[in-house]
Structure formats: structure tokens, C-alpha cells
Amino acid sequence: MNNQERYETMYRRSIDDREAFWREQAELIHWHKPFDRVLDYDNPPFAQWFPGGLTNICYNAVDRHREERGDQTAIIWVSTEVEQRLEVSYRELYRQVNEMASLLLELGIVSGDRVLIYLPMIPEAIVAMLACVRIGAVHSVVFGGFAALALASRIDDASPKLIITADAGMRGGKVTPYKPLLVEGLAAIAVERPQVLVIDRGLATTPCPIAGEIDFASAIARHAGREVAPEWVESSHPSYILYTSGTTGRPKGAQRDTGGHMVAMRQSMQWIYGVQPGEVMFAGSDIGWVVGHSYIVYAPLLTGATTILYEGLPIRPDPGIWWSLVADYRVSCLFTSPTAIRLLKKTGADWIHAHDLSSLRTLFLAGEPLDKETHRWVTEALGIPVVDNYWQTETGWPILTNFAGLGLMELKFGSPTKPAFGYDMVLLDESGAELGPNTKGSLMIRPPLPPGCMSTIWGDDARFVQTYFSSARQMLYATFDYAIYDDDGYYFIMGRNDDVINVAGHRLGTREVEEALCTHPAVAEAAAVGIQDDLKGQEIEAFVVLMSHAAIPSEDELKAVVARQIGGIAKPKFLHVVPGLPKTRSGKVIRRAILAIAEGRDPGELPTIEDAKMLDVIRDAVQHR
Numbered sequence: 325m326n327n328q329e330r331y332e333t334m335y336r337r338s339i340d341d342r343e344a345f346w347r348e349q350a351e352l353i354h355w356h357k358p359f360d361r362v363l364d365y366d367n368p369p370f371a372q373w374f375p376g377g378l379t380n381i382c383y384n385a386v387d388r389h390r391e392e393r394g395d396q397t398a399i400i401w402v403s404t405e406v407e408q409r410l411e412v413s414y415r416e417l418y419r420q421v422n423e424m425a426s427l428l429l430e431l432g433i434v435s436g437d438r439v440l441i442y443l444p445m446i447p448e449a450i451v452a453m454l455a456c457v458r459i460g461a462v463h464s465v466v467f468g469g470f471a472a473l474a475l476a477s478r479i480d481d482a483s484p485k486l487i488i489t490a491d492a493g494m495r496g497g498k499v500t501p502y503k504p505l506l507v508e509g510l511a512a513i514a515v516e517r518p519q520v521l522v523i524d525r526g527l528a529t530t531p532c533p534i535a536g537e538i539d540f541a542s543a544i545a546r547h548a549g550r551e552v553a554p555e556w557v558e559s560s561h562p563s564y565i566l567y568t569s570g571t572t573g574r575p576k577g578a579q580r581d582t583g584g585h586m587v588a589m590r591q592s593m594q595w596i597y598g599v600q601p602g603e604v605m606f607a608g609s610d611i612g613w614v615v616g617h618s619y620i621v622y623a624p625l626l627t628g629a630t631t632i633l634y635e636g637l638p639i640r641p642d643p644g645i646w647w648s649l650v651a652d653y654r655v656s657c658l659f660t661s662p663t664a665i666r667l668l669k670k671t672g673a674d675w676i677h678a679h680d681l682s683s684l685r686t687l688f689l690a691g692e693p694l695d696k697e698t699h700r701w702v703t704e705a706l707g708i709p710v711v712d713n714y715w716q717t718e719t720g721w722p723i724l725t726n727f728a729g730l731g732l733m734e735l736k737f738g739s740p741t742k743p744a745f746g747y748d749m750v751l752l753d754e755s756g757a758e759l760g761p762n763t764k765g766s767l768m769i770r771p772p773l774p775p776g777c778m779s780t781i782w783g784d785d786a787r788f789v790q791t792y793f794s795s796a797r798q799m800l801y802a803t804f805d806y807a808i809y810d811d812d813g814y815y816f817i818m819g820r821n822d823d824v825i826n827v828a829g830h831r832l833g834t835r836e837v838e839e840a841l842c843t844h845p846a847v848a849e850a851a852a853v854g855i856q857d858d859l860k861g862q863e864i865e866a867f868v869v870l871m872s873h874a875a876i877p878s879e880d881e882l883k884a885v886v887a888r889q890i891g892g893i894a895k896p897k898f899l900h901v902v903p904g905l906p907k908t909r910s911g912k913v914i915r916r917a918i919l920a921i922a923e924g925r926d927p928g929e930l931p932t933i934e935d936a937k938m939l940d941v942i943r944d945a946v947q948h949r
């Protein structure tokens with residue numbers, strides 16, 4: 325069998341013989357008590373995976389490896405912000421997690437309680453996550469860069485008993501104090517005030533005491549050497565809550581279970597990422613995002629691999645930093661976002677070629693569309709396969725991907741390849757009819773969602789059903805993305821449902837226009853929006869960011885590229901060269917903000933924006949139409 329056939333066989337089985345397939349995958353983890361059934365789907369669309377099974381994530385991610393590989397490094401922490409590197413073995417991780425779990429118990433945290441983690445990229449963040457799941461507490465990690473209001477709304481939603489924070493983080497060499505943001509956030513909450521545990525890194529320049537705060541260093545000292553037995557929880561017990569990026573509106577609190585989550589993580593390492601126990605994985609993301617939860621923390625540790633936790637920017641001290649880490653630590657699998665690669669692309673491939681990357685087998689990219697040009701550029705620069713994988717906070721692991729662990733199928737630039745195991749994909753047209761190949765439609769998943777996908781929206785089952793399962797005639801899970809698949813069954817993501825531009829009755833995805841612009845050698849990235857037009861319904865306005873050293877092309881030349889590739893109808897009416905684009909903290913272009921400004925409206929509250937100055941960049945540009 326070739327790789328293609330091996331995939332088809334396993335994929336078919338994951339759909340047609342679902343229970344047998346997942347029963348086998350479940351053998352990759354330890355069950356304290358075996359599950360009664362593989363799946364309980366008596367109450368659709370709520371799926372319960374491995375009901376009756378008792379297990380514990382921390383036991384699987386730490387205790388199990390302490391016996392088999394105690395001396396192996398579990399976490400490599402590299403901070404280019406505080407110039408520090410640290411290696412934590414599985415044995416040492418076990419010690420730290422137990423002490424932290426003991427402290428949580430002392431603070432009155434019991435199984436089912438929520439703990440909000442608002443920390444920078446430091447090892448204590450991973451230790452805190454694992455300590456929570458060890459005792460059955462539900463963590464809610466809030467990205468360290470979020471400001472007071474974003475924080476307050478997440479505190480209100482999760483009503484945690486405890487918040488774990490630090491005095492400060494650092495970004496690009498600048499101290500970013502956390503405590504003042506937390507103080508402001510706490511002043512705005514409606515729920516009961518949680519306890520606050522503070523890890524003092526000695527970074528904050530001005531003290532900011534919080535009433536009743538607990539100092540981590542002195543508190544943890546009392547728990548030295550303490551061990552806490554793992555709490556055996558039922559498979560569907562919630563392990564964590566994580567909010568979506570908020571690109572399209574109010575973030576949704578995705579609730580993840582325990583058993584299905586672990587099985588999903590473990591099999592994704594086996595089949596998709598192809599990382600074996602003892603190997604090194606580096607996910608250049610943040611623990612505040614789902615890529616961080618899954619591929620910095622849970623999947624590598626559940627596998628007994630080594631994970632790199634990186635605090636810093638990908639271009640500092642220079643754009644070679646990540647490649648030097650790959651060389652230093654013999655990384656075999658690297659995972660990051662197209663945004664990060666486009667940032668590195670701007671500075672050229674020499675930074676890549678300066679390092680020994682012989683250990684690196686595969687680069688995985690996810691989070692937003694990977695345009696063909698960037699895909700080609702990075703593939704050539706690295707000389708290894710680059711896999712686009714498409715998924716969501718909601719699913720926790722890839723929906724569409726290629727399979728490095730199974731043996732890669734042919735890679736097509738611009739395509740995240742094929743459905744991952746258990747994902748039964750459906751494409752629908754506007755009337756809700758199912759589409760065949762080569763026709764663009766809304767991408768849906770026929771439930772039950774596979775293991776690891778969200779169980780519900782935290783505290784709001786009704787919103788879960790309404791949000792994801794009400795858009796079609798049948799009960800299908802809506803991804804809110806447009807896609808198309810070709811005759812070979814390869815999928816292409818065409819943009820989000822609300823990113824459609826309608827020019828004189830022609831429906832275009834923003835992605836198509838952006839993709840065309842990116843084929844111009846001077847263009848590093850692009851964003852397109854459809855602005856209201858009395859005559860045509862909508863007109864296209866495009867914004868492009870150029871490569872650092874490129875000769876500056878004329879606007880007409882760039883517009884012509886789009887006209888040539890898609891047709892005259894897609895030619896942008898306005899096109900601007902800009903220094904950057906407004907993005908979420910997780911690196912996604914916020915088109916709704918660009919559109920609002922382009923149409924002369926107020927973009928409204930954007931609590932998840934990376935750099936609000938980018939809004940002025942867009943304002944400036946549209947003023948010079």
C-alpha cells in the first residue's frame with residue numbers, strides 16, 4: 325500500500341467503524357478504570373467519548389514518564405527576553421507539579437473548580453496547568469497580553485476560585501506589567517473575587533500590591549517534597565476552558581473533556597505530526613492559544629517527547645533565533661503560524677541557511693490561510709515538507725491535514741490536504757444542499773465530532789447548539805469557513821463565511837484576492853475587504869505589506885496581478901501599500917476592523933488586537949484613496 329492508500333483505509337475505518345477505530349487509539353493512554361463504551365451519542369449533538377472510563381491527564385503526561393524516562397528533558401525553556409535557558413526533566417516536572425497541586429489543595433481548590441492562569445511563557449505556566457488537571461480542577465489560560473477588559477470578561481465567564489499570575493512579562497525587551505491589568509480587571513468583574521497567587525519574577529519596576537495576594541515562592545516552599553495522588557476523573561470531566569480568538573466577534577469558551585482530549589492529542593502525535601517519545605517538538609505559539617495548549621503542552625508531554633517553551637519574538641535578537649534553537653536542540657518537528665513565516669520571509673532565507681537543520685523533518689503551519697507563495701518559499705528555503713493544517717480552538721487538533729506519522733501524501737501548495745481521522749466533512753451550498761468537487765461551499769462536519777473536540781460552550785449548552793448546529797437543514801457542525809475540494813479530494817480553505825465579497829453578484833472569498841496579490845514577488849502579505857458600493861453592491865479594497873528589500877511596485881501593477889489571476893471582476897478598486905495590518909494577538913488579520921474603517925465606521929471594541937496603531941495605518945491609507 326502506498327501512503328495515499330494507507331490513509332484512505334484508516335480514514336474510512338475512522339468513519340465507518342468509528343468505535344473500533346477509536347478503541348484502538350485509546351490504547352495509547354493509561355486508563356485507571358476502562359471505559360464502558362467508546363461513544364455515548366444518545367443526546368446529539370453532545371458526544372461523550374469513552375464514558376465510564378476513569379483517568380487523569382497529569383498522570384498520563386508526567387507520572388507515566390517519570391517511571392520510564394525520568395531523566396529525559398520534558399521542557400526546554402528558552403527566553404530571549406530575560407536571556408535564560410532551563411531544562412526540566414520528567415522527574416523534576418513530577419516534583420514541581422506535585423508541589424503545585426499540593427498548594428492548590430491548600431488554597432481550597434477541589435475537583436471541578438476553575439483556576440484562571442494569566443501568565444507569561446514561563447515553565448510555571450505549564451506546571452500550573454498540569455497541577456490543575458492533576459486534582460481535577462479546570463484551567464482557563466488567558467493569553468498574557470490581554471488587557472483588563474478581556475481579562476474581566478473571561479473571569480466573569482469562568483468564575484474561577486483562583487487566579488495565578490506573575491508580576492510581569494516581557495515583549496521585545498520591554499517589561500509588560502501584569503498586575504496593574506489584573507487590578508483593573510478585578511475592579512470590573514461581576515462574580516465573586518477570586519484568590520490571587522503571584523509569581524514574582526522581579527521584573528516589574530513599580531510595585532503593585534493586590535489585597536490578599538499570595539506570594540508563590542513562599543507558599544510553594546511549604547509544600548516541598550509533597551506528593552498528591554492524581555484525581556481519577558470520568559472521561560467527560562472538563563479539563564479546561566479556552567476562548568476562541570475573537571476574530572469574528574464575542575469569543576466562545578470552548579470546553580474540553582479529559583479522555584477524548586488525551587486520545588486525540590496522543591494519536592495526532594502518532595499519525596499527523598509523526599513525533600515519537602524522546603523526540604523534540606517546538607511549537608512557536610503561545611500557551612494562551614489552542615496551538616499552545618495542544619502542541620506546546622499536552623500532546624508532546626502525553627507522548628513522552630520533549631517540548632520547547634519559547635518566551636520571545638521570532639525575530640529577536642535576530643530572525644535566525646528559531647532556526648538556531650532547531651539546531652541546538654535537534655528539533656524534529658516545528659509548528660508555527662503562516663504569520664510567523666511571512667515575518668521571517670520578509671528578512672530572507674539566509675537566516676535559515678545559516679543553521680544546521682538536519683534534525684528537522686517537517687514544518688507544520690496552522691491558524692490562517694497559508695498562501696501558495698509562502699508555502700513554496702518556505703518549502704524551498706528549508707528543503708523539507710511543509711504541512712498546512714486547518715483546525716480551530718473548538719476542535720483542539722487538526723480537521724484537515726497531511727500525515728507525517730503515517731507517511732506523507734503528495735503535498736499541494738495552498739491545500740491543507742485531507743480530513744483527519746474521525747472528521748466526516750460536508751460542503752453545503754446556500755440552500756443547504758450537499759456539494760461535490762470543485763464547487764465552493766460552507767465547510768461542515770457531520771457529528772458526532774471526534775474525540776478531543778469541544779464538549780460544549782462553557783456554561784452555555786444552548787449557545788453551543790445555536791452557534792454551531794443551527795445553520796443547516798441537517799444537524800451539522802458549522803466551521804464558519806468556506807472550502808472547496810478538488811478531484812483528488814484535496815481541500816482548499818477559501819476564507820471565512822463572513823469574509824465573502826460580493827461584486828456585482830460575483831461572490832469572491834477574501835482569500836482568493838489575497839492569494840493572487842501574494843503571487844507578486846514583492847508582496848509579503850495582503851488583506852482584502854469588500855466595501856459597500858451603490859452600484860456594484862461591493863467593491864474590493866486591498867492592503868498589501870511588502871517584503872523588506874523589494875523594489876516597490878506600482879498600485880496598478882498589483883491590481884493587474886489580481887485581474888490576471890482571477891479576472892477583471894476581482895480587480896481591487898483601491899489598493900494601498902501599508903507597513904502592517906491589524907491582527908489579533910494570535911496573528912489573524914482582523915478584516916472586520918479593516919472593513920469598518922474602510923467604510924468610515926468605528927471598528928468598535930477590539931480587545932484581542934495585537935497593535936492598535938495598525939488601525940491608524942489603515943485610516944491613513946483610506947484617507948489617501
Ligand code: ATP
Pocket residue numbers: 568569570571572573574575576689690691692693694712713714715716717718740803804805817819820910912
Ligand atoms: P472566533 O471564532 O472567536 O471568531 P477564530 O475563528 O479566529 O476566532 P481560532 O479558533 O483561533 O478562532 O481560529 C480558527 C479559524 O482560523 C478557522 O476557523 C479558520 O478560519 C482559521 N484557520 C485555522 N487554520 C487555518 C488554515 N490552515 N487555513 C486557513 N484557515 C485557517
Ligand code: MG
Pocket residue numbers: 568716804
Ligand atoms: Mg472561529
